[in-house]
Amino acid sequence: MNKKTVKRAFIASLPIMAGYVVLGMGFGVLLNKAGYSCLWAVLICVTVFSGTMQYVGVDLLASGASVLQAALMTLMVNARHLFYGISMLERYKDMGWRKWYAFFGLTDETYSIVCSDPELPEGVDRRNFNFLLTLMNHCYWIIGGFLGALLSSALPFNSTGLEFSMTALFVSVFVEQWEKSENHIAAVIGLSVSLICLIIFGADGFLIPAMIGISIGLFAFRKKIEGDGKRDKH
């Protein structure tokens, strides 16, 4: 892995750094309040590495949930990852041993960066870039979780609203993709179906209906989306 690739991956990971450290800390604080030390936070951040699920997981741990409850909850909260894997079949297929880790660490944020197919200068190996980006993000997440559980109630400044950095990241990726695509049908389907499902099913239950709705929508408009072509770089 050459220096150039490391540098490039680091630059690409910067937008995620603040968000992960802060969200990781938020998780650490909650976990600590539920009676777990920072070592537990590290263990969970290393193995689960899924923001939303870890927040839900604190409740599961605190309430002494059963194995079945934990499994079903994880299935529902993280079902969207099935979609991420599908988008990565092509992008990760030549990554060799690195792909196992890259698939394991495929979070919302890493997905959104890799899927925007960032342009890489010559000499930067995309396989190593994807691998390192995942690894760096994982490190930010672990550091955040550790610090949160360690410092817990003694946080140095008012961080209210800092979690907006993730929203801002998705806005920038959305704009980027919008400009890259010839027609905007897929983006419009994603936005409208998600909003409709949010209104109908509420904040806690809209993800799965939205995913089903988006799939149906994408197939219903397949001819139109593919017909305008050239929106895909592969």
Added chain:
Amino acid sequence: MINTEHSLIIIAVMAGVTIVLRLLPYFVFSKNTPKAVLYLGNVLPYSIVAMLLVYCLKEVDITAGNHGIPEFIAVLLAAVLHKRKHNTLLTILAATICYMVLVQRFFS
């Protein structure tokens, strides 16, 4: 806090199910990817990023509290700024600082 053993089991379940969800498409489709799945893989990012955006803003209540005004302003700023400058870091810094000032000073 529940006992150590049960805690470890719950964590293992969360980690295990998440890993399966992340790797399943690869195991099922890597050898022989149907055209429909390839198509989905190509267009999904456009829809899913929109879905994630809605997901981030799901707790916003336009009928109560701040009526989503800080979120609206900060998202608008992020979109306009990114359209103009195409600098992800700048977009995130500016929009996040703007949002923090709004919720801490003006809408608290």
